[in-house]
Amino acid sequence: MAPREQNLLDNRDERLSSFYHVVAKSVDIDDSPTPISLLGKDYVFLRREGKVIAFEDRCPHRGAPLSIGKFCDEYVECGYHGWKFGFDGGCIEIPALGKDASIPKAATLSGPFAVVERYGLVFIAIDEPKAEIIEIEEFDDPNFDVGYLETFDARQYAAFLADNFLDVAHFPFVHSSTFGDGEEKVVEDFEIVEEGTSFTATYEHSFSNREDPLVHTGEHELVQRRRLTYRFVPPFQLTLRIDFLATGGVNTIAFFVTPSAERSSRLYSLLIRNDLGGSKLAMGEAVAYEEKIIIEDLAVQEAYHAKGFPLSATGFVSTRADRVTSTFRRKLREALGEDISDE
Numbered sequence: 001m002a003p004r005e006q007n008l009l010d011n012r013d014e015r016l017s018s019f020y021h022v023v024a025k026s027v028d029i030d031d032s033p034t035p036i037s038l039l040g041k042d043y044v045f046l047r048r049e050g051k052v053i054a055f056e057d058r059c060p061h062r063g064a065p066l067s068i069g070k071f072c073d074e075y076v077e078c079g080y081h082g083w084k085f086g087f088d089g090g091c092i093e094i095p096a097l098g099k100d101a102s103i104p105k106a107a108t109l110s111g112p113f114a115v116v117e118r119y120g121l122v123f124i125a126i127d128e129p130k131a132e133i134i135e136i137e138e139f140d141d142p143n144f145d146v147g148y149l150e151t152f153d154a155r156q157y158a159a160f161l162a163d164n165f166l167d168v169a170h171f172p173f174v175h176s177s178t179f180g181d182g183e184e185k186v187v188e189d190f191e192i193v194e195e196g197t198s199f200t201a202t203y204e205h206s207f208s209n210r211e212d213p214l215v216h217t218g219e220h221e222l223v224q225r226r227r228l229t230y231r232f233v234p235p236f237q238l239t240l241r242i243d244f245l246a247t248g249g250v251n252t253i254a255f256f257v258t259p260s261a262e263r264s265s266r267l268y269s270l271l272i273r274n275d276l277g278g279s280k281l282a283m284g285e286a287v288a289y290e291e292k293i294i295i296e297d298l299a300v301q302e303a304y305h306a307k308g309f310p311l312s313a314t315g316f317v318s319t320r321a322d323r324v325t326s327t328f329r330r331k332l333r334e335a336l337g338e339d340i341s342d343e
């Protein structure tokens with residue numbers, strides 16, 4: 001049998017530089033330098049005059065990390081030989097050459113890069129971004145409360161973690177200790193709408209709402225309708241909105257997977273809900289529950305032996321129950337600029 005064509009995507013693929021990635025929570029970046037890895041490279045982030053700026057964490061002289069340098073109001077001074085750089089990246093002084101020496105053109109920092117703060121998170125695109133930051137309209141709606149999950153580091157390729165977020169067939173198996181026990185094993189057909197390199201997948205079904213207090217008083221039926229809406233923006237920005245049609249409750253979870261290093265990814269997630277009435281305690285419990293679910297997922301994801309995420313259709317055996325994740329894989333290929341005529 002011919003070997004399967006894999007076309008593996010790893011976390012250091014250069015093409016991923018042309019997309020937004022989350023690198024921190026906004027509250028974690030202040031005026032002191034924070035080194036952060038992205039796509040296997042090292043960057044340094046800091047806040048100046050309220051704005052987040054970023055450079056590659058590498059001095060052009062002998063490659064010392066800038067983050068160990070001295071950051072002043074007007075410039076950063078490398079900790080190795082004292083070269084000084086302005087925050088536009090240009091070198092302004094090389095102490096070993098003496099005052100007024102001419103500065104070589106190549107003595108510039110790599111950066112500053114385009115940084116955007118949104119949803120309480122810091123996004124960066126190293127090259128011109130080929131996709132927008134995902135829209136989460138619930139975030140700005142005053143009827144919704146927002147909770148941030150802890151940040152997880154996972155030993156898995158980012159694309160697998162995104163695929164896992166969009167996968168619905170694993171619930172009864174991986175999540176049997178949390179919500180998966182009563183979940184249907186058979187995956188119904190999702191309605192998928194593609195738009196450019198993004199897509200939305202929707203599915204409405206009946207489920208037993210044991211969390212609804214009005215079920216216990218008899219005002220609501222136990223079996224209720226629920227609509228799931230998954231959204232994807234490349235490369236790894238995802239949301240799941242759950243509409244509880246009997247109660248008007250909406251639970252949205254946003255999931256950003258950052259390809260940090262060779263095989264390590266970072267998960268930033270937030271929970272946006274309109275059914276907690278501003279209760280910090282209830283949000284704390286909801287966040288802790290979501291974290292438990294992520295830990296269940298990571299037990300499977302971190303056990304993989306993969307050498308990268310197979311992008312070609314032949315890399316996995318997919319069935320019609322895998323339509324959403326198959327669409328993800330195909331859209332990701334399109335976003336990365338691959339020819340998909342073999343699909």
Ligand code: FES
Binds near residue numbers: 061063
């Ligand atoms: S390595 Fe930065 S000044 Fe020499």
Ligand SMILES: [Fe+2]
Binds near residue numbers: 293
């Ligand atoms: Fe899961």
